[in-house]
Amino acid sequence: MASGAAVAAGAAGNFLLSGCQPKEDKPAVDEKPRKPLPAEPEVTASKFNVCNVCSANCAMICDIVDGKVWRIRGNPDDQVARGRLCVKGYSSYKMLYDPDRIKFPMKRTNPEKGPGVDPGWVKISWEEAFELTGQKFNEAKEKYGPESIVFFTRPHDFAVRLAKAIGTPNLVRHLDTCYTTHEATWRAAVTGTGRPWMLDIYNAKYILSFGWDQPAKGKNMSAQGYIHALNNGARAVVFNPVLTATAALANEWIPIKPGTDLAVCLAMIRLIINEELYDKDFVEKYTTGLEELKAAVQEYTPQWAEKISEVPAATIERVAREFATTKPAIVPNHKRDAGGPLYFNGWRTSYAFIILNALVGSIDREGGVVFQRRSKLKPFDEVFPPLEFPAARKETIMGKEKFPIIGPTGKLGFVTVSEAILNEKPYPVKAMFVRKQNVLAVPDAPRFVEALKKLDFVAVADILPTEIVQMADVVFPEPHFLETSGMTDRVYFAFYPQIALKDPVGDPLYDTKGYGSIIIGIAKAMGLGQHFEGVSGTKLADEQLKALGSSMDELKASPNGLWSDQKPFKPREEFGTPSKKIELYSTVLKEHGYDPVPTWQPKRELPSDTYPLYLIVTRHAAHRMSESQNNELVMQVAPENFATLNKATAQQLGIKDGDEVMVESRVNRITLKARLIEGIRPDCVCVEHGFGHWSKDLTLAFGVGGNEGDLVPGFSVEELVAAKDPSASGYMSDVCVKVYKA
Amino acid sequence: MKYAMLIDQTKCIGCGACTVECKGKYEASFGVLRTRMIRYESGSYPHVKAAFRKQACMHCKVAACEEICPVKAIYRVEGENGGMVVVDKETCIGCGTCASACPFGVPQVDPGDKKMEKCSFCAHRVVNGSSTYCAEACPVGAIAFGEREALLAQGEERVKALKSAGRSKAALYGKDDTGVLLVIDGDPESLGLVKEGFTLSAAGWEAISSYGGLAVAAALGGLGYRLICDRLEEVKKEKE
Ligand code: SF4
Ligand code: SF4
Ligand code: SF4
Numbered sequence: 001m002a003s004g005a006a007v008a009a010g011a012a013g014n015f016l017l018s019g020c021q022p023k024e025d026k027p028a029v030d031e032k033p034r035k036p037l038p039a040e041p042e043v044t045a046s047k048f049n050v051c052n053v054c055s056a057n058c059a060m061i062c063d064i065v066d067g068k069v070w071r072i073r074g075n076p077d078d079q080v081a082r083g084r085l086c087v088k089g090y091s092s093y094k095m096l097y098d099p100d101r102i103k104f105p106m107k108r109t110n111p112e113k114g115p116g117v118d119p120g121w122v123k124i125s126w127e128e129a130f131e132l133t134g135q136k137f138n139e140a141k142e143k144y145g146p147e148s149i150v151f152f153t154r155p156h157d158f159a160v161r162l163a164k165a166i167g168t169p170n171l172v173r174h175l176d177t178c179y180t181t182h183e184a185t186w187r188a189a190v191t192g193t194g195r196p197w198m199l200d201i202y203n204a205k206y207i208l209s210f211g212w213d214q215p216a217k218g219k220n221m222s223a224q225g226y227i228h229a230l231n232n233g234a235r236a237v238v239f240n241p242v243l244t245a246t247a248a249l250a251n252e253w254i255p256i257k258p259g260t261d262l263a264v265c266l267a268m269i270r271l272i273i274n275e276e277l278y279d280k281d282f283v284e285k286y287t288t289g290l291e292e293l294k295a296a297v298q299e300y301t302p303q304w305a306e307k308i309s310e311v312p313a314a315t316i317e318r319v320a321r322e323f324a325t326t327k328p329a330i331v332p333n334h335k336r337d338a339g340g341p342l343y344f345n346g347w348r349t350s351y352a353f354i355i356l357n358a359l360v361g362s363i364d365r366e367g368g369v370v371f372q373r374r375s376k377l378k379p380f381d382e383v384f385p386p387l388e389f390p391a392a393r394k395e396t397i398m399g400k401e402k403f404p405i406i407g408p409t410g411k412l413g414f415v416t417v418s419e420a421i422l423n424e425k426p427y428p429v430k431a432m433f434v435r436k437q438n439v440l441a442v443p444d445a446p447r448f449v450e451a452l453k454k455l456d457f458v459a460v461a462d463i464l465p466t467e468i469v470q471m472a473d474v475v476f477p478e479p480h481f482l483e484t485s486g487m488t489d490r491v492y493f494a495f496y497p498q499i500a501l502k503d504p505v506g507d508p509l510y511d512t513k514g515y516g517s518i519i520i521g522i523a524k525a526m527g528l529g530q531h532f533e534g535v536s537g538t539k540l541a542d543e544q545l546k547a548l549g550s551s552m553d554e555l556k557a558s559p560n561g562l563w564s565d566q567k568p569f570k571p572r573e574e575f576g577t578p579s580k581k582i583e584l585y586s587t588v589l590k591e592h593g594y595d596p597v598p599t600w601q602p603k604r605e606l607p608s609d610t611y612p613l614y615l616i617v618t619r620h621a622a623h624r625m626s627e628s629q630n631n632e633l634v635m636q637v638a639p640e641n642f643a644t645l646n647k648a649t650a651q652q653l654g655i656k657d658g659d660e661v662m663v664e665s666r667v668n669r670i671t672l673k674a675r676l677i678e679g680i681r682p683d684c685v686c687v688e689h690g691f692g693h694w695s696k697d698l699t700l701a702f703g704v705g706g707n708e709g710d711l712v713p714g715f716s717v718e719e720l721v722a723a724k725d726p727s728a729s730g731y732m733s734d735v736c737v738k739v740y741k742a
Numbered sequence: 743m744k745y746a747m748l749i750d751q752t753k754c755i756g757c758g759a760c761t762v763e764c765k766g767k768y769e770a771s772f773g774v775l776r777t778r779m780i781r782y783e784s785g786s787y788p789h790v791k792a793a794f795r796k797q798a799c800m801h802c803k804v805a806a807c808e809e810i811c812p813v814k815a816i817y818r819v820e821g822e823n824g825g826m827v828v829v830d831k832e833t834c835i836g837c838g839t840c841a842s843a844c845p846f847g848v849p850q851v852d853p854g855d856k857k858m859e860k861c862s863f864c865a866h867r868v869v870n871g872s873s874t875y876c877a878e879a880c881p882v883g884a885i886a887f888g889e890r891e892a893l894l895a896q897g898e899e900r901v902k903a904l905k906s907a908g909r910s911k912a913a914l915y916g917k918d919d920t921g922v923l924l925v926i927d928g929d930p931e932s933l934g935l936v937k938e939g940f941t942l943s944a945a946g947w948e949a950i951s952s953y954g955g956l957a958v959a960a961a962l963g964g965l966g967y968r969l970i971c972d973r974l975e976e977v978k979k980e981k982e
Contacts, residue, residue: 034817034830037866071767073878084881087759091766218757220881227753227882233907243783245755248792255788621757633766636773637758646787678783678790 041065048075048501048561051089052481053624056492058085058220059500059561062093062482069093069482069505074220077560078500080493086220087622091633095463095480096509100630100699102465102477103510105129113453113471115694121475126513126521133433133474134525136457140430141166141526147393148430152417152437157380158519158535159435165523165531167390170397170429172413174441176406177730179335181346184406184727188588189354190363192576194409196371197492199332201225203367206322206329207236208356209246210261210349211338216245218621221493222334235326237319239264239311239338241616242644242686243679252319255681258614259603259734260309261338262345265352266600267305267313268320270297272359277324282361286575289585289597293355296585296597308602328367329360336617341729348598350727351586355598358582364572371572375489375497375565378547384535395426399717404592405726414442415730419716421451431457433522435478435515439467440626440692443712443730444667461518464630465697479512486541487555487563495569499545501561594726604734607683611665611736613649616686617708623690629701630693641688641705642675643739649682650674653739660742663687663706665735667713670706671742685739711735743825743921745868746890747877748897749796750925751933752904752912753884756781756794763879764861771854776861777876784932793926795933796876796885799848799861801827801921807840807849807860815858816840819865826863826921834858845936863921890921897923 045064050057059078063071072090076083095101107129109120124132140148146167153159153171163171175183179195186195199214201207202225214222226246230236236250239261247253256264272278273294283290302313323329331353333339339350354363362368394401397420398413406412421429432455442448452458452471460472469475482505490498513521516537523532542552550563574580578587590596607613619625620638628634643661645653655661657676662669663685670692680686691705712735720728756779764776777798784791805827808816815834819826829849836856840849852859864874877887886893897914904912904927915924915938926933 035832037819037828037869040867040870040872071763071875074881084879085759086881087757087762090759090879091762094766215755215882218755218759218881223755223757223882227755227884231753243790243792245757245792245794248794249752249755253790621755622762632772633762636765636775637761637779639773648787678785678787679792680787682787 041070043070047503047505049482049505050488050500050502051085051092053088053092053628054219056080056220057488057490057500058089060085060089061561062505064505067506069096075500075561077562077564079490079495079498080221082221082224084220084224086218086223087637088218088624088628088634089220091622091631093482094631094633095628096482096505098464098630098632100465100697101463101480101510102469102475104477105511106475107132108473114449115467115470117470119470119472124474126511129474129476130521130525133457133459133522134527136459136473137166137431137433137522138526140456144428144430145393146390147396148428150397150429150432152432153435154437156435156515156519157540158516158532158537159433161380161386161531162519162523162528164386164389164392165528166526167392169392169394169400171410172398172417173411174414174437175411176728177341177414177441177443177732179340180406180411180727180729181339181341181350182333182335183409183411185347185351185354187409188405188577188594188726189351189583189586190575190577191371196364196369198370198372198494199225199330199334200367200370201330201332202228204229204328204330205232205234205367206326207234207250208319208323208329208331209236209238209240209250209337210256210265210331210353211240211336211340211342212332212334213240213244213246213337213618214332214334215249216247216621217619219334222332235322237322241614241681241684242618243677244618245621248679253679254311254315257308257310257681258616258684259338259343259345262349262352262598263300263305263308263600264311264316265349265356266297266300266598267302267316268323269293269352269355269359270300271302271317271320272324272356273297275321277321278359279361283359286363286573287358287582287584288579289583292585293597296599300600308600323356324360327360328362328365330362330368331356333369336732341727342617342731342733344604344723344725344731344734345601346729346731347725347727348595348601351598354582355584358584363582366569370495372491372494373496373569374491374494375499375548375563377489377544380540383540383543387531397421397426397429399721399728402717402721403726403728405588405594406728412728415715415728416717416720417442418444418447418451418714421454422447423716425716430455432459434458434460434468434472435462437468438626439471440690440707440709443709443714443732445707445710446668447714459522461515464627465695466626467693467695470695470697476518477510477512478515478518479508483508483512484514486537487545487552496567497565499548499555499563501555501558503556503561589726592726594724604731605736607736611738612683613737613739614681614684615663615665615708615711615733615735615737616680616684617689617733618686619690620688623688626690626693626707629690629704630698632700635700638688639704641672641691641708643672644675644677644680644686645739646680646682646684647676647678650676653741655739655741661739662742663708663711663737663739665711665713665737668710670708670710672706674739685737711737743801744823744889745825745863745887746893746921746923747863747874748886748888748893748923748925750884750886750900751793751795752909752925752927753882754779754794754796755882755884757881759879759881760796760876760885763875767875768862770859771852774850774852774854774859776859780934782933784928791928791932793928793933795924795935797846797848797934798876798922799827799863800846800916800919801825801863803919803921806843806845810839810843812837812839819869821869823869823871824865826865826868828862828865829858829860831855831857893923897925900925
């Protein structure tokens with residue numbers, strides 16, 4: 001990173017010197033009339049679609065030139081997109097045209113598996129791909145029981161039905177590395193169901209962020225809302241060990257010690273209650289447990305929090321008072337913030353966020369954390385009533401049954417999957433079906449590779465030949481999202497129900513099949529076709545819209561590609577807890593043996609002589625997890641990831657900007673280039689996620705940077721149970737490392 | 743120039759949406775970008791500030807690149823909506839003299855076609871009254887496109903608002919010098935910008951030119967000059 005002064009001086013120096021060229025010595029030039037400027041290409045069609053890069057699902061308008069996507073714009077009438085997209089959405093069409101895409105079904109011929117091993121792909125027909133998968137799954141089912149087949153996917157009605165039809169309870173999901181801390185605490189203390197997704201940052205006047213960094217990560221509605229609010233005079237205070245863009249644009253950046261946000265939150269809660277600065281109407285009407293909470297937090301003085309967090313007590317007091325007396329105020333929460341599954345105390349921090357928001361009356365109120373008003377879509381099982389399913393085993397490899405709060409949501413399993421497979425706990429796993437997940441996303445990825453090697457059969461549905469594809473026996477090529485049709489509900493910003501149309505930009509480029517068809521193909525090959533009689537994605541969408549008084553045809557004819565049920569926002573008066581109120585002292589947590597209030601607990605790993613630095617993980621705005629490193633546009637903006645260090649720390653370690661360095665934890669080590677800045681705590685090293693690809697079939701991504709997830713240890717279900725964490729979450733940054741020259 | 747862009751660096755989150763949107767619309771080699779984001783820091787830990795700057799052609803009123811180009815490949819778009827500084831790729835010989843002259847470090851010689859590549863202010867759209875791709879893309883509205891007079895007023899307004907919010911160093915950069923205006927919060931140097939008033943007037947350029955051969959050696963050295971001539975010869979041969 002060039003220092004400002006150096007760049008300016010260099011440029012000005014050149015400017016003066018090179019400005020001295022005499023005219024008469026210039027070589028002779030033929031003066032020709034200038035060619036006219038090129039014309040703007042003619043857009044032949046504009047198709048509505050929905051961005052599938054992240055779950056915000058911004059509604060898009062895709063302009064087509066010469067049969068190809070030329071440009072994508074944000075749909076101005078969509079509540080999420082508001083006429084713009086983020087850098088990931090704008091560049092998403094390059095993946096559609098990625099020459100490395102999987103173009104036909106394939107099977108491996110080399111039984112050996114692992115990084116650096118050529119799978120020996122051969123092209124096969126769809127029939128063969130289905131037959132082979134059906135046969136292998138049935139073999140596993142007969143020999144080891146249906147539970148030996150594991151789904152390693154994101155939620156999808158078709159896949160869930162297939163799992164039920166097979167009789168396996170094992171649907172491993174990644175949310176324990178993503179947001180189960182938020183989910184479990186909202187579920188227990190507020191909703192009885194899931195967490196809210198909508199942050200009405202737009203209308204907030206005080207934004208208090210503990211590691212919430214969505215604007216810096218480019219997330220469309222968060223970035224728009226944040227800048228809008230700041231322009232409207234909102235005050236933003238950001239606690240983050242790193243000076244990210246969110247922090248840089250805020251009024252105040254407070255470089256807090258990693259994993260200690262909970263201490264600051266607790267001290268703020270105490271002050272707001274003791275000084276009676278909370279919203280009395282809201283707290284009285286809509287919450288319970290204030291007295292119990294008050295008693296529980298008395299030990300958490302600002303001075304106590306200062307010792308733990310290195311945030312001055314006076315700052316904690318001032319910010320707490322500002323937060324409680326400026327309306328509306330919000331503690332935004334999304335996924336991997338300080339209340340996310342980063343640290344041992346993540347769920348407690350998330351609960352503290354809920355309490356802070358409740359104390360200032362910002363739950364389901366404008367300018368606060370709002371429950372998205374979703375469309376009431378008829379459930380899959382109502383549109384296509386299921387046949388009877390075989391009874392599945394209660395015990396799961398994810399330990400669902402051992403986590404009474406998060407277990408029933410099924411949103412877990414990533415953190416423990418490697419241990420479960422390698423130790424055959426609670427029973428052996430033999431076959432796996434994978435979709436839209438990758439090896440690099442699993443904690444301690446090298447260990448997960450070992451787990452995958454242990455399986456007899458792996459089938460993968462994907463678009464690009466990622467690392468998990470390299471571990472597959474059979475590969476099903478899927479279309480890119482711009483080639484798919486259907487509709488998607490608005491979630492990340494929905495003051496009223498709204499549905500967006502997905503209209504393919506053209507014919508599929510390759511011999512692909514939609515995910516639903518792949519599931520049905522496997523079901524038929526397994527002799528389970530009867531569970532999908534008459535089932536199709538098109539029919540589902542149409543029936544769901546009809547139940548809302550519309551239809552797929554009507555949506556297709558809509559001039560803005562949207563169906564909207566624009567009603568005024570009515571704040572919620574009742575909540576989904578036993579008391580029907582927001583529980584500041586959670587009876588549900590208590591009933592299940594968890595701490596009913598967020599008491600202090602430190603993070604698990606602290607710096608030691610061997611591993612003296614905290615690991616901070618972030619994401620570049622242009623990248624989407626480990627999915628975008630082969631995107632030609634994205635890679636020009638963010639071509640690699642770095643080990644970002646404070647300049648002073650680097651000097652002590654003898655590391656210069658751009659040096660190759662090793663980052664090593666107790667489980668693995670990775671090699672990266674060092675980047676030196678001032679805006680990071682000297683006891684931290686920050687790495688962007690998404691790099692370190694080892695699939696040679698990814699031309700641009702292969703061998704670039706390192707995967708910080710390799711450094712993060714996985715856990716066994718038993719260890720998570722012993723942690724008394726209702727969210728069963730992974731601790732994705734709760735690891736210390738050392739950095740040295742490679 | 744009738745039109746301008748007002749880039750508000752106090753709103754910019756450095757996301758790179760402008761970069762990818764622009765890059766996807768103009769052909770150039772991998773890594774050759776017409777606009778890019780640079781993160782600048784000032785101060786030292788823990789008293790650090792950071793800000794982003796959208797680094798692209800500023801469309802200077804008197805443009806060093808235009809003045810110095812030995813083959814006059816850089817010119818102004820004509821017409822009522824014109825005035826932006828663009829490159830005539832057929833004439834450009836890829837010598838890179840412009841790159842060394844530009845006070846903002848903007849022009850780059852594309853290693854693919856060996857021609858200079860830089861932001862054209864989306865001239866082909868703007869002459870027809872459309873906005874620029876980057877302004878239309880920026881998710882947070884940090885890039886405004888419009889008539890210069892209106893944007894000057896908007897920029898001053900914004901600076902006033904920032905100042906009254908306690909940001910005493912807020913300033914509007916480029917009022918007298920450039921087609922692209924920047925709202926900045928701090929000294930120009932803190933964002934890698936030359937001090938304002940850098941632009942030599944056309945008369946200044948005349949004066950420098952009249953120094954004749956003496957300056958040549960100092961400016962580019964005999965070698966630099968020979969490079970231009972050689973490249974010109976090459977281009978001529980290629981065309982034949
Ligand atoms: S925020 Fe970006 S990646 Fe996410 S849906 Fe919107 S445009 Fe796509
Ligand atoms: S004005 Fe046009 S050419 Fe210049 S940076 Fe913006 S999009 Fe690119
Ligand atoms: S798109 Fe806007 S916010 Fe993003 S980098 Fe460009 S100017 Fe900044």
